[in-house]
Amino acid sequence: MQIKDIRKSFRSGETVEEVLKGVDITLHEGEVTALVGTSGSGKSTLLTIAAGLQSSSDGSVLFEGKDLTLMNQEEIRQIRASAFGFVFQSAHLVPFLTVEEQLSLMLDVAHSALSKKERKAATAQMIEQVGLTHRKNAYPASLSGGEKQRVAIARALVHQPKILFADEPTAALDSKRSHDIMKQIQTLTKQMGIAVLLVTHDEEMLQYADRVVEMRDGVVV
Amino acid sequence: MKLAWKEMTRNKTKFVILGSIIFLVSFLTFMISGLANGLSQDNASLIKDLPDGTFLMSEDAEETVTYSRIDPQIQEKVLSDYPEAVGLSIQMGFLKDNEEKQQSVAFVASTGASYFEEPAQGEVFLDESLAEDQSVGEELLHEQSDMNFTAAGFVKQTTYSHSPVAFISLEDYEKMFRAEEMQLLFVPGEETVQAAGLQSFSKANFLDLIPSYSAEQLSLNMIVWFLVVISGLLFAIFFYMMNVQKIKLYGILKGIGVKTSTLFRMMWMQMMAIALVSLALSALLSQGFTMIAPANLPFSLPVETTLLLSVVFLAVGFVGATLSGIQIKKVEPLQAIQQGEV
Ligand SMILES: Nc1ncnc2c1ncn2[C@@H]1O[C@H](COP(=O)(O)OP(=O)(O)OP(=O)(O)O)[C@@H](O)[C@H]1O
Ligand SMILES: [Mg+2]
Numbered sequence: 341m342q343i344k345d346i347r348k349s350f351r352s353g354e355t356v357e358e359v360l361k362g363v364d365i366t367l368h369e370g371e372v373t374a375l376v377g378t379s380g381s382g383k384s385t386l387l388t389i390a391a392g393l394q395s396s397s398d399g400s401v402l403f404e405g406k407d408l409t410l411m412n413q414e415e416i417r418q419i420r421a422s423a424f425g426f427v428f429q430s431a432h433l434v435p436f437l438t439v440e441e442q443l444s445l446m447l448d449v450a451h452s453a454l455s456k457k458e459r460k461a462a463t464a465q466m467i468e469q470v471g472l473t474h475r476k477n478a479y480p481a482s483l484s485g486g487e488k489q490r491v492a493i494a495r496a497l498v499h500q501p502k503i504l505f506a507d508e509p510t511a512a513l514d515s516k517r518s519h520d521i522m523k524q525i526q527t528l529t530k531q532m533g534i535a536v537l538l539v540t541h542d543e544e545m546l547q548y549a550d551r552v553v554e555m556r557d558g559v560v561v
Numbered sequence: 562m563k564l565a566w567k568e569m570t571r572n573k574t575k576f577v578i579l580g581s582i583i584f585l586v587s588f589l590t591f592m593i594s595g596l597a598n599g600l601s602q603d604n605a606s607l608i609k610d611l612p613d614g615t616f617l618m619s620e621d622a623e624e625t626v627t628y629s630r631i632d633p634q635i636q637e638k639v640l641s642d643y644p645e646a647v648g649l650s651i652q653m654g655f656l657k658d659n660e661e662k663q664q665s666v667a668f669v670a671s672t673g674a675s676y677f678e679e680p681a682q683g684e685v686f687l688d689e690s691l692a693e694d695q696s697v698g699e700e701l702l703h704e705q706s707d708m709n710f711t712a713a714g715f716v717k718q719t720t721y722s723h724s725p726v727a728f729i730s731l732e733d734y735e736k737m738f739r740a741e742e743m744q745l746l747f748v749p750g751e752e753t754v755q756a757a758g759l760q761s762f763s764k765a766n767f768l769d770l771i772p773s774y775s776a777e778q779l780s781l782n783m784i785v786w787f788l789v790v791i792s793g794l795l796f797a798i799f800f801y802m803m804n805v806q807k808i809k810l811y812g813i814l815k816g817i818g819v820k821t822s823t824l825f826r827m828m829w830m831q832m833m834a835i836a837l838v839s840l841a842l843s844a845l846l847s848q849g850f851t852m853i854a855p856a857n858l859p860f861s862l863p864v865e866t867t868l869l870l871s872v873v874f875l876a877v878g879f880v881g882a883t884l885s886g887i888q889i890k891k892v893e894p895l896q897a898i899q900q901g902e903v
Pocket of ligand 2: 383
């Protein structure tokens with residue numbers, strides 16, 4: 341994915357605030373790109389634009405040769421469903437689905453070409469990889485914060501996306517759990533050849549990144 | 562649709578509450594509709610049970626049956642033009658039995674036996690509701706004319722203006738009320754019949770001329786439709802509140818790529834499931850009540866009415882849920898995703 345000269349301004353009343361002032365970043369298969377910078381520097385804004393969750397004011401986001409910024413809502417939705425995975429600060433699990441069902445829902449949404457049996461196997465394998473096989477029938481309410489985040493990672497990867505967008509995935513976890521989560525993200529995405537855009541505040545987490553990009557006031561420095 | 566089902570089984574209380582409310586409202590609606598129908602049957606089954614057709618009365622009667630006098634020549638012509646047609650007269654009055662008990666009845670005499678009982682002179686056929694106090698062969702007195710009648714038999718529920726009908730012969734009727742002319746002509750058939758000097762009414766319009774009939778029906782039917790609208794509102798409000806609680810969830814689902822139409826289908830499935838179960842239950846119960854209802858309670862709830870009302874309930878519920886679901890369309894995944902826990 342190539343992020344090219346992305347600009348974004350927000351208008352509040354009379355004042356127009358330019359949050360992104362022309363950002364270029366390229367994400368590579370199997371590589372973790374960490375995005376760091378002071379609070380308010382525009383990291384989350386950039387990530388959500390790259391992920392097709394909001395529009396940019398200018399610039400382009402090239403994915404598999406096509407420009408996301410020129411697509412309509414439905415085309416973007418299809419790409420989000422099939423080629424992107426998301427992990428955020430909170431796990432955002434569906435409260436009435438078990439761990440296993442969270443993952444099979446994702447496969448449904450992604451229109452996975454897998455057969456029923458293959459889906460079950462893929463789901464089981466993914467749950468195994470985040471070490472939650474013994475909790476596969478649990479509902480989110482009975483999971484710890486770290487466990488929830490692991491489910492979120494499993495859900496974000498079960499449909500084998502091309503890119504994983506992770507916005508402060510460890511911010512709500514203690515240091516030990518943060519390392520667990522990051523290790524998992526690193527190994528799984530390497531294994532599967534997934535590009536990762538990781539926003540983090542935690543210097544310790546940078547050891548899991550292949551590249552670190554720093555932003556300040558809407559530009560890469 | 563697994564999502565819809567999973568949510569319902571995980572949040573049973575919520576959905577059971579909505580279901581019970583819909584059940585209660587629809588049950589009430591069915592019961593009141595049964596009462597409305599039963600009352601109309603009780604009020605005017607003499608007319609209601611006739612086939613569709615035209616009622617004719619003299620124009621100068623100004624829509625009051627008792628004032629109507631049909632010109633014998635015109636009557637002759639209508640009766641010969643339409644072999645199925647009958648002349649009909651109705652007068653309210655009293656019969657006294659040998660225990661000196663007064664009974665209010667509607668005396669009915671007709672020119673033909675096709676739709677009405679036609680007793681011999683001096684005899685009377687009574688509505689079955691009088692069978693409690695009177696028996697066949699008993700003598701009954703009409704005081705005003707000092708005429709005596711013998712109860713010749715009873716007929717299945719036949720009432721007019723909430724009074725039991727007493728069928729008497731045309732000759733007796735003429736003597737009793739000193740009226741040579743008939744009040745009404747009834748011509749069965751789909752098409753409206755016209756005749757000189759006579760005003761035509763469809764069966765439904767004629768029923769409305771009966772004092773108390775339209776007033777009763779209007780208020781009861783208003784309650785019925787009011788309840789139907791209320792249940793639609795209930796669906797709308799309930800799903801609105803549920804959707805508001807779920808805005809965040811919708812945002813997340815949209816974020817991972819769930820289609821808006823899928824979310825709508827999820828809501829419709831839930832609405833339909835709740836409505837169908839509640840309606841089935843109240844339809845069953847109200848039909849059961851039809852069977853055990855006491856005989857003198859005016860209650861009649863045909864299966865067709867139940868079905869029709871159920872369909873209306875479903876349609877109204879669908880509209881209610883859909884209107885409240887418009888907010889689903891507006892949900893932006895971005896806000897939901899950047900906020901905290903669901
Ligand atoms: N929807 C919006 N409307 C107006 N201003 C916005 C909006 N979203 C973000 N901003 C502004 O854009 C700037 C960058 O926000 P952003 O969330 O991208 O920062 P960030 O680098 O992720 O910060 P943090 O590290 O605190 O998460 C902030 O000044 C913020 O107030
Ligand atoms: Mg941020």
